[in-house]
């Protein structure tokens with residue numbers, strides 16, 4: 232068989248990361264950035280080319296495609312390890328390529344069920360949020376469960392500027408760090424859950440929404456997943472007209488998301504500071 236491809240989208244979490252692992256709701260939207268896998272036949276064990284040093288990458292390919300006979304090449308527009316769901320996008324891309332190879336048509340639920348164990352290779356207790364958004368697209372309120380609860384939200388018209396700290400965050404370690412502080416931090420996690428409900432109710436009011444994102448950032452800092460670089464980028468965005476700014480994803484580095492009406496001043500300030508930055512916006516489910 233010739234080459235087959237599969238694509239998985241990344242995501243941006245608007246509110247509720249980390250708390251979602253512990254049963255609170257979160258809201259996230261799909262990014263148009265993502266990962267494509269190109270799968271071609273080969274002799275011998277299934278393997279991924281062009282990425283070295285992490286045995287979980289080959290293992291993921293074998294889980295999705297089978298132990299033998301496939302060579303995988305990756306192309307990704309997502310920054311890796313920056314909180315934009317690159318491991319979930321990879322898992323979903325592999326599952327979709329595997330389905331094409333086998334001539335299967337998978338429902339969204341089936342794609343989710345196959346991709347989640349693959350994401351689990353990369354960090355041990357994913358909430359499922361990244362995989363769910365990667366599969367479904369759009370903007371969704373998500374609560375973990377088996378099956379998870381996904382509530383599609385009306386697509387708002389604002390955009391965000393994404394600013395990259397240039398540092399990788401280790402999602403598994405950060406999730407473990409938050410978990411290790413329970414039950415002492417449970418009131419903070421519950422407040423993040425309540426904030427998520429307020430965010431859903433204020434989705435079209437950028438001023439109110441910005442204030443909620445700022446509070447979410449302060450709470451994430453309290454549970455120890457912010458960093459000096461993240462705080463600096465939030466301040467830069469707020470000083471240039473952003474309505475609110477927070478880390479998105481696991482934190483510890485990664486990217487910051489700043490809610491804006493006009494992205495130009497934040498983009499210009501980022502450029503002047505040598506910080507990679509780009510815009511993103513929620514899209515209707517594709």
Ligand code: PMV
Nearest residue numbers: 249314315316357358480481
């Ligand atoms: O850093 P990312 O893109 O893997 O996002 C992690 C989001 C968390 O809420 C911290 C973990 C999870 O599984 O939901």
